[in-house]
Amino acid sequence: MPNVVVLAGDGIGPEVCASAVEVLRAVAPDVELEHHLLGGGAYDQTGSPFPDATRQAVLACDAVLLGTVGGAQNSPWNSLPRPLRPESGLLQLRMALGVYANLRPVKVMPGLEGFSPLREDLARQVDVLIVRELLGGAYFDPRRAIEGDQAYNTIGYSKAEVDRVARVAFDAARTRKHEVTSVDKANVLEVSELWRGVVQDLRDREYPEVKLEHEYVDSVAMLLVKTPGRYDVIVTENLFGDILSDLAAVIPGSLGVMPSASLGDGPGLYEPIHGSAPDIAGKGVANPTGTILSVAMLLRHSLGRDTEARRIEDAVQGALEHVRTPDLGGQGTTQELGAAVLARL
Structure with a gap:
């Protein structure tokens, strides 16, 4: 039975990860999920941004789903010695997993061409x-x-x-x-x-x-x-x-829609490319699309489930036709967009 470690992290990480985990459970109910600490919250609870329990869990799993790490510029975390800062936890995670290839797909989804800084005819080609x-x-x-x-x-x-x-x-x-x-x-x-x-x-x-x-x-x-x-x-x-x-x-018009994968010879690491956005954390308006699409990449690259990955990608595209978060000019919430994706699954 596949095992995925979820590291929600800091800022909007727990919010976007919650939506992504619901999608993962919907398309792959056999996957076992473990939740562990990483980043500033991990330091607050354990004194380390990358606790030993997290290290052991990620080295024993099939894939890692990450939210975001870090806080605002004036966060007390930024006055810590560098090895104890949230970002150090992320670097230690990548080094522990030995991920040597970062994959970042860049695509403008239909209907979102107007948000790209490129002309719409060019954006459609990407x-x-x-x-x-x-x-x-x-x-x-x-x-x-x-x-x-x-x-x-x-x-x-x-x-x-x-x-x-x-x-x-x-x-x-x-x-x-x-x-x-x-x-x-x-x-x-x-x-x-x-x-x-x-x-x-x-x-x-x-x-x-x-x-x-x-x-x-x-x-x-x-x-x-x-x-x-x-x-x-x-x-x-x-x-x-x-x-x-x-x-x-x-190019896609919002960092909130972009996923990424980091691959090596062991477990893969999957995360949205956006930051922790502490200014909107807890407000329920963060765009979960990048994290949900990171789940699709996880299914494709670490679990070999391309059919389920395509289902998620199609559902996301359909959901964005009706529900959009503020970064895409809408008034939808994180939960509403996540629910719209689930409805199309």
């Missing part, structure tokens, strides 16, 4: 999956320092690190349009030369049916806005992926 390497590159390379009036960071990747995230992208492309764009800066960076070579070799050996293009990151940043419909699956390293995925995040 259906891209950004696969970002999560555990390497400049963010994690230990070769860094501030020395007097100079500082440096290092972008380093091994062939194995590139190969494993590229496989995730190619496997995803096989379920989509069979097109991958590998993003680098190989005209000036040696690490990008290695990246490009590894991705090309993998495609030639094991994924000959997938069309592969190599593009520079500055060009992709421009074309994601100018002609976004040209992309199917984008795969790139940590720093470039961080920037491109945040650029693409504004």
Whole structure:
């Protein structure tokens, strides 16, 4: 029997997770659910943002559903030493799970084109999956320092690190349009030369049916806005992926509708991309769509239940035709939108 650990977290996390859990129970009643602590609330109760009980639970489960972590800028949590802050709990969670590939689907749902900053004809074309390497590159390379009036960071990747995230992208492309764009800066960076070579070799050996293009990151940043419909699956390293995925995040018109998955060789981690939004926490107006769609990704990638995932995605699309939370110009509540999704299931 599959086991899913739910980490509701802080801010609006408990509210959006509650709606998502109801949807998960509706389509997969056999899944066992465990609820554990993470983030600021975990620190308040246990003295750690990532308690040992949570660590043990996530390492023994099949998948993790996460809400949000963190508080307002003036939160007492922000005056804690960095290892004790809520965001440190999230980083420790990702490291414990060993998730090395972040998947962020970007799509403008029918009827929501008017909320996108792009022209409506361009917004309708958008259906891209950004696969970002999560555990390497400049963010994690230990070769860094501030020395007097100079500082440096290092972008380093091994062939194995590139190969494993590229496989995730190619496997995803096989379920989509069979097109991958590998993003680098190989005209000036040696690490990008290695990246490009590894991705090309993998495609030639094991994924000959997938069309592969190599593009520079500055060009992709421009074309994601100018002609976004040209992309199917984008795969790139940590720093470039961080920037491109945040650029693409504004395209659907609200962060509240966007899910994400972080995958490795063990349990997957699924969460909405929005923050904890402490200013609206407890008001019942948070958009649960991103968390509900994260459940769909959980079912697809960790439990192999694509049919149930598609049911959720279709139900969300239908629900948004009638109920919208304030971030989408409506007056619906978190519970009302969640109930509308359930009704369509």
